[in-house]
Amino acid sequence: MSSASTEATATHGTAQPMPSRRERARAATIAEIKETALRLMHEHGTTDLRFSDIAREMGMTAPALYRYFADGDDLLTALIVDAYDDLADAVREARDRVPEGDPSGRLFAVSQAYRTWARREPQRFALILGTPVPGYAAPEEGPTTEAARRAMTQLKSLFFDALDRGLLGEPLIGDVDESLRQHAENPQYSGRADERTLPPETFQAMLNCWVSLHGFTSLEAYGHLEFLSPEARDALFEAGVRLAAMAAGLPLPRARSESGSAGSADPGTT
Amino acid sequence: MSSASTEATATHGTAQPMPSRRERARAATIAEIKETALRLMHEHGTTDLRFSDIAREMGMTAPALYRYFADGDDLLTALIVDAYDDLADAVREARDRVPEGDPSGRLFAVSQAYRTWARREPQRFALILGTPVPGYAAPEEGPTTEAARRAMTQLKSLFFDALDRGLLGEPLIGDVDESLRQHAENPQYSGRADERTLPPETFQAMLNCWVSLHGFTSLEAYGHLEFLSPEARDALFEAGVRLAAMAAGLPLPRARSESGSAGSADPGTT
DNA sequence: CAACTGCGTTATGCTGCATAACGTAACACC
């Protein structure tokens, strides 16, 4: 999260137009509001937020917050955008910690990061990929959609890498439907730079990776896998990723289940 | 949904102790409250409910509702239990519409029902398997857990059937971790009657089916697959189920993707 | 130093949850 330490970079500020003192103070306050909101959400274990609580935590009164956010939805939108970015960062960093030559290892790292992030911050995960928050109506085609695309691209690039290196075998799930083939050939959701397309089977397999990964992650994050021991959850998670990788035609990684440390391996990135 | 038509069955009432007039009226009112709450949730597309709105819809005043539900959480809990039951019913009915000799067909039907139910009633789906509702704290070990077990059992029985008929091949995902094996051998979450256990590989595969299915279902129900055309979503769904079935060692069903009617096939069960 | 701008405050209105206090109609029993 972008905290109030903007001053440090500004001392030798040459490139950017050097925000005024006021602007810096304002940015810091905005950051503090968001941090406080997240902290309260985390403490209370919910996704709802009370302006009065946030203000009190900050030693202010509630109406003051309206100087920074038009209303509750506005704050929520900002939190959602941040969450997307943060998740995307966590995933990208995890991916980059594994050498490019090991695509299934990368898929594993990415999946692990996704899972770990969601488990560490279930509220933020819920904000972006869970139930739309009760009173909240997302701004149409707004910044949230844009942020979602950025996050999605991370996964895609992994498969491009594997493709480039000839490491993609024959995907297990064949018989790609014509409709999915269409999507594979003109990707509407990806950014601009990579107008490249994946083979339809790989595209389908990639989506399947995400779907399966998301299924486990959301079930776990919301406490619906509590009937399993932590070790069993780890094992189930690994088996799922392994299956998805296999189905995508990625070379199988060596079994990792021995260490049993799958759940807490990722050192965290936020 | 248990509606207000209790009277019809009571005319020839022989078995049950024939509830008094008052009790019937009360039950009818409770049912009406729940129905109204669901309708409003559906209309507003959220999972929050306002006592005042419900009461107004029913031509009453808000405080009257407290005669039937202690508070908002109490009503929510009732809705959650109902939703579990309803989903379990839908799944069971779908399963029973396919002959026992066709386990992968049954898995497909079950998955389809799960998906269709969630898409038809995303709010109720969110209630039971989504983010815990903001202000809501589930009663510990209460009726919701119990209801969840009942729903889960549906899936399990399908695999027992297949097992009994010798239709279970070798599951694709081997290497079952010891921790999962433990769970397979003494199922803590299942009901009472079926103390039977599944082979660990099958147990793991069953969980994987659920995880994968749930991933697709929740993503779709909450609108996160909107970037795909409906046909592409259908295709992705089928591919996922097929893969999960394959991984579980179920005999492959004949390809269904030709009809393209996967999304709207299920005639509905609520 | 005087006008401006932005920030934070108190004051106010509205809505929803929840309880209290009260009336009323159906039921139950002799």
Added chain:
DNA sequence: GGTGTTACGTTATGCAGCATAACGCAGTTG
């Protein structure tokens, strides 16, 4: 068939949170 009892629904009340309005203060700017 009256009479106490019970369940139901009402109006009245208190409280919390969102959001706006009106005001005061301080740092900024010419």
